[in-house]
Amino acid sequence: MPRPLPALPETRSETAFGDFKLPLAPSEAVAEANRCLFCHDAPCIAACPTAIDIPQFIRKIATGNLRGSARTILESNILGMTCARVCPVEVLCVGACVYNHLDQPPIAIGRLQRHATDAAFDAGWSFFRPGPDSGFRVALIGGGPASLAAAHRLRRCGHACTILEAKGTLGGLNSTGIAPYKLRVDRSIEEVDWVLAIGGIEVRTGVRVGEDVSLADLERDFDAVFVGVGLGADSRLGVPGEDLDGVHGATAWIEQMKLGAVELSGIARAVVVGGGNTAIDGVRELLGLGVPAVTMLYRGDRSRMSGYRHEWEAALAEGAGAEWGAVPIACEGCRRVETIRCVRLDASRNAIPGSDFELDADLVLVAIGQSRLGAMLAAMDGLRVEGGRIAVDPHGFAGRGKWFAGGDCVNGGREVVNAVAEGDRAAQAIDAMLRGGAKGGSSDA
Numbered sequence: 001m002p003r004p005l006p007a008l009p010e011t012r013s014e015t016a017f018g019d020f021k022l023p024l025a026p027s028e029a030v031a032e033a034n035r036c037l038f039c040h041d042a043p044c045i046a047a048c049p050t051a052i053d054i055p056q057f058i059r060k061i062a063t064g065n066l067r068g069s070a071r072t073i074l075e076s077n078i079l080g081m082t083c084a085r086v087c088p089v090e091v092l093c094v095g096a097c098v099y100n101h102l103d104q105p106p107i108a109i110g111r112l113q114r115h116a117t118d119a120a121f122d123a124g125w126s127f128f129r130p131g132p133d134s135g136f137r138v139a140l141i142g143g144g145p146a147s148l149a150a151a152h153r154l155r156r157c158g159h160a161c162t163i164l165e166a167k168g169t170l171g172g173l174n175s176t177g178i179a180p181y182k183l184r185v186d187r188s189i190e191e192v193d194w195v196l197a198i199g200g201i202e203v204r205t206g207v208r209v210g211e212d213v214s215l216a217d218l219e220r221d222f223d224a225v226f227v228g229v230g231l232g233a234d235s236r237l238g239v240p241g242e243d244l245d246g247v248h249g250a251t252a253w254i255e256q257m258k259l260g261a262v263e264l265s266g267i268a269r270a271v272v273v274g275g276g277n278t279a280i281d282g283v284r285e286l287l288g289l290g291v292p293a294v295t296m297l298y299r300g301d302r303s304r305m306s307g308y309r310h311e312w313e314a315a316l317a318e319g320a321g322a323e324w325g326a327v328p329i330a331c332e333g334c335r336r337v338e339t340i341r342c343v344r345l346d347a348s349r350n351a352i353p354g355s356d357f358e359l360d361a362d363l364v365l366v367a368i369g370q371s372r373l374g375a376m377l378a379a380m381d382g383l384r385v386e387g388g389r390i391a392v393d394p395h396g397f398a399g400r401g402k403w404f405a406g407g408d409c410v411n412g413g414r415e416v417v418n419a420v421a422e423g424d425r426a427a428q429a430i431d432a433m434l435r436g437g438a439k440g441g442s443s444d445a
């Protein structure tokens, strides 16, 4: 039986947002499914990190077999309900659809996936059972998408699992980071409960590995360990005035907005520093919560920003402003930020003398990345850490005995679907190792 949801305040700021991609009506879903060409070497499958058999699940929608469709999706991606909402399909499956070369709209794969997985959730269908008890125990550090996908696969193989999560809520950034117009925390937690309903996954929240439990304890008490700790805290600007009230790390502010309430009364102008997807999310969230003027401040030009073009176009349509080719050099104000002082950069990203200017800002979000890998793992003998990421072989083996890893702490911060794929892959390698098949993994990281 699913556990009750943790108490979430009804006054959460995120509840101000509606769904930005509305679900398809049943007749629309069938009509869209019937447009699919059911390609033989379907490029949409190759573009999906979890390799969902897209033509097969679409065909099942076309023939009225929603249950079979959901099963096909969830067999490859146990977080298929979230991914249907949050995947950047424009650059993955939908971007690869053959219709793009036929001058016709590509198949709405994400919306069809949502149609099938929402039906599965709403009807409470369950598809998967735990395998026969293997007697092995696996610890998973972190309760985000990577660990959830790994734990579910390991249970299907019959291994007992324990998830150790530092926060009070499972789901990782699905619960604390994803923009609420894509996925709200209550839906994320419903999905977590659905994953846990397979049974045999012990959950310990409020436990920070490295502080409350040592790595040595885990190594002693478990037959394998999966590391899915994601990334660390927001990176800082390193400029004077950064500690003034009203200057926040973007992911910390987004978490507060999703799990609780943020105070925005009297905020007339906000600046979001950065050019990635988190920066764009911050801009759209501030606009959606009623801040009249929100400006993104990015050091490069528009063509160099790492955020997706379709996301930025949506932000522009919602009223976002931008300052390109400039960086902050100070946050200024008396206790609370009032302005952000900036300098323009030349093509080599050097400050142009005399180009200082000020932007009025009652609120600043800093979205220039998250720190990588805590000291906890860096200090772990034998784990290969390169550029702040855990280096793994193609099976997720982390270079030491029984340790495996996946998700953002390995790939440096990609998408939910990558974390699911890497968690699943590592779980299969752990199963093979425990059963004495492929020991550990190869050393070709």
Ligand SMILES: Cc1cc2nc3c(=O)[nH]c(=O)nc-3n(C[C@H](O)[C@H](O)[C@H](O)COP(=O)(O)OP(=O)(O)OC[C@H]3O[C@@H](n4cnc5c(N)ncnc54)[C@H](O)[C@@H]3O)c2cc1C
Binding pocket: 086, 087, 088, 141, 142, 143, 144, 145, 146, 147, 164, 165, 166, 167, 171, 172, 173, 174, 177, 178, 179, 182, 207, 208, 209, 210, 228, 229, 230, 231, 251, 254, 277, 278, 281, 376, 406, 407, 408, 409, 413, 414, 415, 416, 417, 419
């Ligand atoms: C603001 C934002 C918006 C995003 N939007 C999208 C989107 O729209 N679509 C998309 O596909 N992807 C999006 N992403 C990326 C996506 O959320 C991540 O790629 C994905 O969540 C990574 O999963 P993970 O399990 O590796 O890590 P996480 O989701 O970060 O989960 C890691 C978990 O480990 C826990 N943890 C850390 N250290 C410890 C420790 N020592 N002991 C115990 N627990 C620990 C953390 O508390 C956390 O719950 C977004 C990311 C951000 C920051």
Ligand code: SF4
Binding pocket: 035, 036, 037, 038, 039, 042, 043, 044, 045, 054, 055, 096, 097, 098, 099, 107, 109
């Ligand atoms: S590429 Fe497009 S048309 Fe072909 S199977 Fe995939 S969704 Fe259908």
